[in-house]
Amino acid sequence: MKGLYDALVTAAIAALKNAYCGEDSTRFGAAVLTESGAIYSSGQYFSDTLSLTLHAEQAALAHAAAHGEHTIVAIACVSTEDPRKEKYCHPCGMCKQLIYESYRRSNSTIKVVMANEKGEYETKDINEMVNHPWPY
Ligand SMILES: [Zn+2]
Numbered sequence: 001m002k003g004l005y006d007a008l009v010t011a012a013i014a015a016l017k018n019a020y021c022g023e024d025s026t027r028f029g030a031a032v033l034t035e036s037g038a039i040y041s042s043g044q045y046f047s048d049t050l051s052l053t054l055h056a057e058q059a060a061l062a063h064a065a066a067h068g069e070h071t072i073v074a075i076a077c078v079s080t081e082d083p084r085k086e087k088y089c090h091p092c093g094m095c096k097q098l099i100y101e102s103y104r105r106s107n108s109t110i111k112v113v114m115a116n117e118k119g120e121y122e123t124k125d126i127n128e129m130v131n132h133p134w135p136y
Pocket of ligand 1: 055091092095
């Protein structure tokens with residue numbers, strides 16, 4: 001899987017440049033690997049209301065769904081938050097919930113690939129990251 005995760009992280013990093021946000025904003029990128037082997041990526045889609053902002057993970061999942069791809073194998077996320085480019089980007093609570101629900105629907109584990117801008121990463125299964133899931 002390492003080669004696939006490397007490709008996924010590369011796609012998430014590439015998505016940073018198309019994030020829809022202000023020039024000075026932290027950029028987020030995500031990429032989804034589907035059962036068919038396809039990769040769908042996105043940056044965040046910012047809203048002035050803030051609460052309507054689509055996170056990169058949400059937008060990448062929607063990008064895959066728009067292509068009829070509903071079974072997710074892995075999702076990578078990365079951000080420009082750390083100026084040293086070393087910290088791994090973790091999905092927020094809402095995105096973990098959305099990824100968890102995708103895992104529940106497909107009944108197939110989803111690997112979360114948390115990356116930095118250097119392309120380094122660590123992985124965890126989504127069910128390891130959601131300790132008290134809803135629905136249970
Ligand atoms: Zn999020």
